[in-house]
Amino acid sequence: MTTAEIALTPGARRRARLRRRFLKRPPAVFGLVFSVLMVVVALLAPVLAPFDPAQQDFAATLQQPGGAHLLGTDELGRDVLSRIIFGARASIQVGVLATLLAIVVAVPLGLIAGYYRGWWDPIIMRFTDVLLSFPFLILAVGLAAILGPSLMNATLALGISQIPQVIRVMRGEVLGLREEDYVAAAVADGATDRVILGRYILPNALSPLLVQATVAIPIAIIGESLLSFLGLGVQPPTPSWGVMLAGAQSYITQGPWLALFPGLAIFLTTMSFNLLGDGLRDVLDPKMTLV
Amino acid sequence: MSALLDVRDLSVRFVTEDGPVQAVSDVSFQLEEKQVLALVGESGCGKSVTAMSILGLLPTSADPSGSVSFDGHNMLGMSSGQMQQIRGKEISMVFQEPMTSLNPVFRVGRQVGEVLRRHEGMSRDAAAKRVVELFELVGIPAPARRVKEYPHQLSGGMRQRVMIAMAVACNPKILIADEPTTALDVTIQAGILDVMRDLRDQLGTAVLLITHDLGVVADIAERVVVMYAGRKVEEADAGELFAHPQHPYTMGLLGAIPRVGSMRGESRLQEIPGLVPSLSAPPDHCVFAPRCPRADDRTRSELPALTEERPDHFVACFYPGERGGAK
Numbered sequence: 351m352t353t354a355e356i357a358l359t360p361g362a363r364r365r366a367r368l369r370r371r372f373l374k375r376p377p378a379v380f381g382l383v384f385s386v387l388m389v390v391v392a393l394l395a396p397v398l399a400p401f402d403p404a405q406q407d408f409a410a411t412l413q414q415p416g417g418a419h420l421l422g423t424d425e426l427g428r429d430v431l432s433r434i435i436f437g438a439r440a441s442i443q444v445g446v447l448a449t450l451l452a453i454v455v456a457v458p459l460g461l462i463a464g465y466y467r468g469w470w471d472p473i474i475m476r477f478t479d480v481l482l483s484f485p486f487l488i489l490a491v492g493l494a495a496i497l498g499p500s501l502m503n504a505t506l507a508l509g510i511s512q513i514p515q516v517i518r519v520m521r522g523e524v525l526g527l528r529e530e531d532y533v534a535a536a537v538a539d540g541a542t543d544r545v546i547l548g549r550y551i552l553p554n555a556l557s558p559l560l561v562q563a564t565v566a567i568p569i570a571i572i573g574e575s576l577l578s579f580l581g582l583g584v585q586p587p588t589p590s591w592g593v594m595l596a597g598a599q600s601y602i603t604q605g606p607w608l609a610l611f612p613g614l615a616i617f618l619t620t621m622s623f624n625l626l627g628d629g630l631r632d633v634l635d636p637k638m639t640l641v
Numbered sequence: 642m643s644a645l646l647d648v649r650d651l652s653v654r655f656v657t658e659d660g661p662v663q664a665v666s667d668v669s670f671q672l673e674e675k676q677v678l679a680l681v682g683e684s685g686c687g688k689s690v691t692a693m694s695i696l697g698l699l700p701t702s703a704d705p706s707g708s709v710s711f712d713g714h715n716m717l718g719m720s721s722g723q724m725q726q727i728r729g730k731e732i733s734m735v736f737q738e739p740m741t742s743l744n745p746v747f748r749v750g751r752q753v754g755e756v757l758r759r760h761e762g763m764s765r766d767a768a769a770k771r772v773v774e775l776f777e778l779v780g781i782p783a784p785a786r787r788v789k790e791y792p793h794q795l796s797g798g799m800r801q802r803v804m805i806a807m808a809v810a811c812n813p814k815i816l817i818a819d820e821p822t823t824a825l826d827v828t829i830q831a832g833i834l835d836v837m838r839d840l841r842d843q844l845g846t847a848v849l850l851i852t853h854d855l856g857v858v859a860d861i862a863e864r865v866v867v868m869y870a871g872r873k874v875e876e877a878d879a880g881e882l883f884a885h886p887q888h889p890y891t892m893g894l895l896g897a898i899p900r901v902g903s904m905r906g907e908s909r910l911q912e913i914p915g916l917v918p919s920l921s922a923p924p925d926h927c928v929f930a931p932r933c934p935r936a937d938d939r940t941r942s943e944l945p946a947l948t949e950e951r952p953d954h955f956v957a958c959f960y961p962g963e964r965g966g967a968k
Contacts (some may be wrong), residue, residue, distance in 0.1 A: 364791070531741040538696055538736075539729030539756050539807065549755070553746040 371633045378629020384622035391435055392442040401429035403436040403589045412605045422607045424597065430608065433589040434615050440583075440590035441619065444505045444574035445567040451509030452516045452566060453559065459513075460520025461547050465528050475521070478514035486511050490573050494582040504583035508573040512566050519562045523555040530554075557634040564627030568620035575616050591616050644671035645847055646695070646732075646815055650707035652923065653690050653871075657702065663920040664690045665871045667707070672815065675841060677848040679862035679879070681855065681894070685917045687871035688851045692817050695849075696732060697724045711815070730760040733808035737820040739801035743792035749800075750776075750788025753807045760811045775806040778843070779836050798829035802836060809840055816840070819851045834861050855898055859883060867891050870917050870928040873947065877954035885963075887956035890929050892963075927959070935960045 372378055391398060400420070407427030415422040421430040463474040481489065493507035527533065528551065536550050577583035578592025586593050591612040598608035653665040665687040672678050680688045694705045695716060709716040711732065716724070728734075736742045744752055753775060754768035763771065769788070776784030779802040792800060801821060808816055818837065822830035838861055840846050850862060858865055858879060865882045867875040867890065875888040886892045896911035915932040927933070927940040940959055947957045 531736055531738050532744045534698070535734075535736055535742040535804070535807075536744070537728070538698060538734040540725045540727070540760060541729075542725055545755075545759070549747070550744050554744070556746075 368633055372629055375629045375632065377625045378632070381622040381625030381627075381629060384618060385626050388438055388619050388622070389442055392438040395436045395439055399429075399432035399435045401432040403428060403432040404587050405429075412601065415607050415611075421611050422605065424594075424605065424608055425601055430594075430611055433594055434591070434611055436589045437591045437594060437612065437615070438619075440501060440578070440588070441571045441574055441616070444501065444508060444583075445571040445623075447505045448509035448512060448570040448573070449563050449566040451505070452512035453563060455509075456513045456516035457520055457552070457559070460517045461524055461551065463517065464521040464524025465543070465547060465551065471521075474517065478517045481511070481514040482518075486569065487573060487576060490577065491580065491582065494577050499577075499582045499585060501584050501588075504574055504577045507577070507582075508570045511573070512570065516559075516562055516566065519558055520555060523558050524551055527551045527554050557630075561627050561631040561634065564623055564630060568623040571620055571623070572616065575612075645674045645676075645711070646672040646849070647710045648672075648691070648695070648707070649710075651691060651694060651709060652706045653687070653694055653699065654704045654706075655700075655702050656704065661921055663871055663923055664703075665694070665705075666920075666923045668866075668868065668871070668873050669707075670866050670873065670876065672847050672849055674814070675845050675847055677838075677841060677850060677861055677863050679850045679852060679858045679865045680868060681852060681858055681865055682868035683853055683894075683917050685919065686868045688853075688868055689819055690871075691868070692734070692819055692849065692851050695817065696728055696734060697721075698734075729756050729808075729813070730811045731813055732815040732817065733811070733813040734817040734819065735801070735804050735808050735821045737823050739797050739804055739824060742804055743800055745792055748789055748791055749795065749803045753788075753803065753810055756807055756810045771810070772806070775810055776803070778809075778840070779803075779806045780832065781806070797825050798832060801825060801829075801833055805833070805836055805840070809844060809846060812844055813846060815847045815849060817849045817851070820853070821850070822857055823852070823854070830857070831860075837861065855894060867894070870920060870924070872924070872928055872957065874929065874958070875954075875956045876947075877951075881951070881954050885951060885954070887950050887954065887961040888929075888958045889933050889935055889960075893932075927957075929958075 405428065407423065409427065410419070410423050411425055411427040413419050413423040419429050419431065421434065423429055424433070459474050463471045484492070490507045490511040493510055494504055497503035497507055533546060533550050536546050541550075574583055574590070575592035575595065578590045579596045581596070584590035584593055586597070594612040595609060598605070598612070601608050648671070649669045651665055651668045652663070655662040655664055668687070668691055670678065680691060682688050690699065690703075693699050694703070695709050697716065697719065699705060705717055707717070711727070716727070743749060750769060750772045753772045754765070757763045757768040757771055758765070772788050773784045776787055781787050781799060781802050787795070787799070795803065805821075816837070821837070822833050825833060834857060837848055841848055850857070852858060862879045865877060865879050866873055867888065869890050875882070875886070875891050882891065883895070886895055890913070893911065893913035897913065913932055918928065918931065920928070925944060926942050927936070927945050930936040930940040933940065945957045945959050947955045950956045950961050
């Protein structure tokens, strides 16, 4: 250990160690870089897009990739690259907001079910079992159909559909943590339930929660594409990867790139979030803290 | 003078899937101010359950009866809100496992400071200053630096000192220490015992020490309660108990301590045959009878009452003393 390292505060040293372990995993690093890239693209879409995504050009319909339009144009002469860049907004927005919604609702329920047990536990868990008995996408499609098509409603539908998984993860984690000696010690020191849940149980459950979030985001992104594809999410002409795929169907022989590039965008984005999640899970695994 | 903590006829029953378990039966003892009282016995004899019931830390499957009065209030009937006022402030507890008794995600100084902020309403800065003093008090070297460390950066002995600092942060009247040295190696044990003795001397904290280690008892305790299978079988001042053990179980415990020199030649370390029984109901005969060399038909059919066999030395045995009570 060098003197420079000794001088670091403990928290900084731990963070440095986590960073080193993370950087040793190339897929995780790729996932992180690409995920961040997609978020930046979504935020800076108006700056980055070479064309207005809604601008039609009937002199240049179904242009092949290359040339002035890097990824070609669609049947109305709109630039595919610009539409993918703007489409990232819908996807990332839904992915992040739906996951946040699921976490905000599910974490307190998971804490209550896992910590208080009693009659809360069966009530909350049977409710999640009912939701889990529907396949995720069926549930999301059903909810979106009930709520009506819009980006907001798609976000709500996908967020609600993710709630049961997050409750499960949280409850399982809390069940283990409530038996920890430091929780018993906190009780013996006169800590109230609120203090125990907020300072002892929740902070120790953050790692699995973070990993769960990186898994939930790509699921929501795929869900958004599916809902938009079915016409239950973003409405044309607003660009979204799902909307683009739906439009590409009719032109699959004349313009296969219309389906290829949005599909590739969905694939790469979801994969990069998943790789990031895998990497975080490996790095944050407490059993590996000595590596 | 009335005792600081008065435990009377405490019984604890657990309802389990395998039927009821009688963990503690009719245990009574008094803890005086500034006294160090040791609860002694093997694993499973009800020491920890007794301690936990004082602070209401038993799981919901437990059913305690009797009375535990502290400062004139019965702790067994308290609401959880009242209990939270007492826990950590009036009576605090140190656990056996220092390695896992601290929250791994917060710096130790902050954890100790939180107890102060909770019970004394101190500001963050005042609490932080006080924590450094407390660390100094419990013998943590370089306290100003240690408060900024995380639990995993401290050794077991240091963590136990942090736990003790947390326990005495609010100047409690009673410190309950449940096997505080068991998980530590011997040199560290001595240091921890010194800390507890100093705290008693400096702060006037009474200590209820739970241990199976008679070496620890001899080191620090003034009065000793020997428990067996959930019952108090003997109680005396420490010196008196070691000099004149009356109950065959206490003698067995003393005989089971390895001594330098005694291991040579023919003399073998004595053990007590058998295990502590697990009871499903309050006993109706001497609980030690199955393992006792002095057992006879009487001990197997009657429950011996606690009697004052020697001055201020109580024992529950039909045949007490060195020769088996030739009464």
